[in-house]
Amino acid sequence: MTPAFLYALIGSALFALGLYGLIVHAHLLRKILALNVMGSGVFLVLGGLAGRTPQGAPDPVPHAMVITGIVVAVAATALALVLMLRVRATTGRTVLPDGRGN
Amino acid sequence: MEPATAASNWGVAIILLPLAGALLAFLFRRAATRIGIGAAVATSLAAAALARTVIRDGTMHHAVGGWGAPLGIDLRADGLSVLMLIMTATVGLAISLYAPAYFRGESRKPEQFWPLWLFLWTGLNALFLSADIFNLYVTLELLGLAAVALTALSGRADALTGAMRYLLATLLGSLAYLLGVALLYHGFGSVDIAVLAERVEATPVVWTALGLMCAGLLLKTALFPLHFWLPPAHSSAPVPVSALLSALVVKASFYILLRLWLEIFAPLVGDGVGELLGLLGAGAVLWGSIQALRQTRLKMLIAYSTVAQLGYFFLAFPLAVAAGVTAWSAAAYLALSHALAKAAMFLAAGNLIRFGGHDRIADLDRVVQRLPLTVGAFALAGVSSMGLPPSGGFIGKWLLLEAAIAQGRWDLVGVMFLGGLLVAAYIFKVLGYAFTQANVLHESRAVPASMEWAALLLAIGAILLGFMASPVLALLGVGDPFNAVETMG
Amino acid sequence: MNWSTWIPLMVVTSSLLPGLIIFGLAEDKVRLRTVLNLVGALVKVALVGLMFWGVMHGHHYETRLTLLPDLDLVLRAGPLSLLFVALSAGLWLVTTVYAIGYLEGSPHRSRFFGFFSLCVTATVGVALAGNLITFLIFYELLTLATYPLVVHRGTEVARRAGKTYLAYTIFGGALLMLGTVWLYTLTGTLEFTPRGFLAGLGDEHRLALTAIFVLLIAGLGVKAALVPFHGWLPQAMVAPAPVSALLHAVAVVKAGAFGIVRVVYDVFGVEFSEGLGVTKPLVWLAAFTIIYGSLRALFQDDLKRRLAFSTVSQVSYIALGVAIAGPIAAIGGMVHLVHQGLMKITLFFCAGNLAETLGIHQVSEMSGVGRRMPWTMAAFTVGAFGMIGAPPIAGFVSKWHLGLGALDKGQDWVVLVLAGSSLLNAAYFLPILYVAWFREPPDTWPEERDFGQKETALALLLPPLLTAAMAVGAGLLASLPFSPLAWAKLIAEREFYLP
């Protein structure tokens, strides 16, 4: 098992773990965190597998994609957090009404 | 590298024009409405120009940065892309005419609406032009986040929770899609659709990527049973936003799915997946229609109607096996008609709400006499949704029925038959009340003419599509997006 | 491309354009609206007259627009089209005059006349359709255009009637569309062709073609009010009288009946249909509907409902004539398309007059009304006797040919059906006439309006008198050239049966 595959496997596990958290938890903050865990998993898969080059220096394209992905994830998280605070401010609760979303 | 052609310039322009508009509208807040309308007109003109050049010169290719795939990102506009861009421009222009009157008098709303909507438009245009699955991810996020922000614009509790649910769903969908992109890249060393199409083989990686990307995109497209987020979001958003979401945003993820399916996955996966998508589509048609029929609020009814109509597009997947071009053309035609009709319906609903202060269907109270243009818009849009002639919906349904009958798929024929009756039932439920005197008295507010006409013009567009099948189908043939040549061979 | 290419389209637009303009008119622009209505109607009649002349002299009128790559929107003036077009154009003119009088002073007239014009547009389109998809388009348009007329009054009863109307017609339209698409996938063409375009299809398609026939006839049977698809018709009676007249005599039921003629003769071809074995069941169904409608009519006290069930019965004569599948019966069926129109519209005009002038809606309220409104009741009497089949009124000519045609094809039992129907017609019309003419009038009428010296408004009185006169004329002068009968014979000779 090369490190590249180890990263990718851990990434897969994080993705699944995040998915579990997203489904099971009702609290919006936990859901948002769960999505971030999932995102980290995806980035690990994307970035980790770039290390399979014969030369040793990793493939730069996935790395650039990860940076792009991270910025998008940061932005999405910011929006989600502000939205969560607004939901809490208007409804008094930090869960979604009528069941638990996903 | 390759010289920039006229088509390339227009292709780039329809991405950069709304972007520039968004930046300016954000910067010069007091002029946001004027800048927004200007950008909308300019973008629509650019879309028309692009369409003209693509019809004349064939598919547009543009290698961003001059590198070309697989190192760089390619933009591509074939008939299908152009059709989607025209659809976006038409609906976008109408909504841009509608929004100023809708937001007039509300402090801060115009300056918030216009940049977000123009960002959304940028995302849509970029998405329909992209030939690169990672770039598509970025456009998807651009689109999704703009849509969420717009959904929450009113700040009311139902809008906020609707937006929150929508955000969680759309992010989950994007992540699943992105993981699929990651697997495809590492499996085949490219994120360019055309390059991937040459390289992919039916390996576990492709299957996993297919599963992830399909699941993510279906969630974003709100295909039954992944539609749970759509009705609350689409019904609680401000009216112009509801129209955008239902008419355009769900089409974007469907478009990506269609592209991936046509170019990457279809040759590999056999009939099973297509059958499954068709089954879900059938479920959507029936379930969405029944739910729509049960609603007492107009906006909820229209939102569930979107769930149902989205199902029709997916009926094309099982039919494409033997009648590819007809089935896909039908899906594209239905998507186009639905965009115009559904936007018209939401805008009409917005007028009714503005007029009576509510959207309770049973209390519409002879509104046909007071807002004839608006009810006319709703009715015409309804005609197209039902698939009755003459309308774009009729052409789409005709083609889809033709494909289904030719293959003896009586199960799908039955679904379309039942679906059509159910649509008629809920549309005429609304119209029936619009003609009938209600027992309640309520105050009424004047509805600006621009709001009535925007709805009506869109609806008339949906009707006129019934007479434009030849040019539209000819456009769809540009660049052979549906692999007609291969199917015949 | 010459001007005759556009005449069929102009016939359609001559009511479409005024209709669209009327939608935009303010409620109080009475005169402009009236002018538009009448000019449209007159132009249409003139154009139809022109086409009559042309077709007699062997001219060819066809408008063709591309709809789908291999399917065109075709409007074509053949002899059969002209029969129906002439009926609708002529009766639209009369009905417009009547409607202007009937609706005077009532609200929402712009909307009413707008949809009224659309309705006639659709009917004319149905008549001129040169292929099945064009027919389907106008057929569905007719459904949509009549709905606002049915619910025009805006009451809860009207809303429910509209719902029933749609439930039937939308369902029927869906069946028709299904059959049409199916047919197209088999043949690749939908062009109406004399003696049909299916003869080339092999035996392996028999089952599919039978199913398609059933789908098409069921889809058309809804509007033609064939049992069991007739339920909407009596309910739709809540609509204003001109609408009832239009629904029953000209537009909706006739579109269905006309469609049946088209499908049997120009799609399947009568020999092919017979070979397929589908005409026999249609004869039975039509015969059953004739008797059933008459029986139900016997027990209705509401005048318009009685007339509605009478329509259910009478329109099936057309289907009967077609389904017997012989030349003489076909003549009877087609001529009844016109004759029934003239007679039934007279009856509905009269019923409208009674309701509008005296507030009479029930048969039981009609005692002595003949003395109060002699002209109206005279017209009514002509219509009623025509329905019964008494010579020399038009209805007799239809029944005579139907009977002869049935005997010609060896289906003698049909004559019994016709005789039975006539007896039943008599049984539900004669009591009305007796009560109206020979009973004493009551002291007060339910809701009397004063028209001075005249029994009612002139715009209400002239149309039924005119149509009644035409019904008599069509019967008396049946043997002259240009009579409906002569034209029906021409159609049968030219289109359906080679000499």
Added chain:
Amino acid sequence: MSNKTAKLKTDEDERFAPFLRLLTALLVSGVAAGLAYAVLSLPHVATGLNDAVGDRLALSGVDHPVTAVLLNFRGYDTLLEMVVLLLVLVGVWSLSVAPSEHEAEAGAVLDYLVRFLVPLMILIAAYLLWVGAHAPGGAFQAGAVMSAAGVLLVLSGRRLPGSLAGWPLRLTLVAGVAVFTAVAAGVMSTGASLLEYPSQWAGVLILLIEATATLSIGATLAALFLGGRPEDGP
């Protein structure tokens, strides 16, 4: 769960029933297993686009491959991604107003620390930006450090003065995307493709884009941290 019982519980208590959790766990394990299987089926050696990037690196205007991909080969992604960031800021501003200054007065130590750290962080940001051309670094890293400086200022109770919170702030936020877009479109005037830098100008243009991007990203992230639009004007 009915509304009545829900009210008695806190938000955190709303959870799935154990049975459903188990079911979800099983489902998710299936997803993980499928992913692992797919990942392990990948070839053990793959160059991806490594060689392609290496071949063209000399033409890109920078020496570091990741920066070359970010700003040149796939610069279009980066442009759109900066649009995403800006868009989210517009969205956040439409949702809420920034909370006004915290009552908690910044202590002397924090105040001193901030005075000391902020200039240093700006310096580090500038270095990261510069070094990005040939080593790990670049606009995003630099922007992140800049925004950290901004966050420190916010935490110490400082706010932009009203005169700067209006259009000067908005201009700073927009500048990154605006300059990037202008360069991307501007090069087309010579007949080149979108974002096709003339090779001798590539380095300079990328630096220009990165410098403004750093500024805008820093400002945007800090503004996002505030969580709402500044209270200014009506």
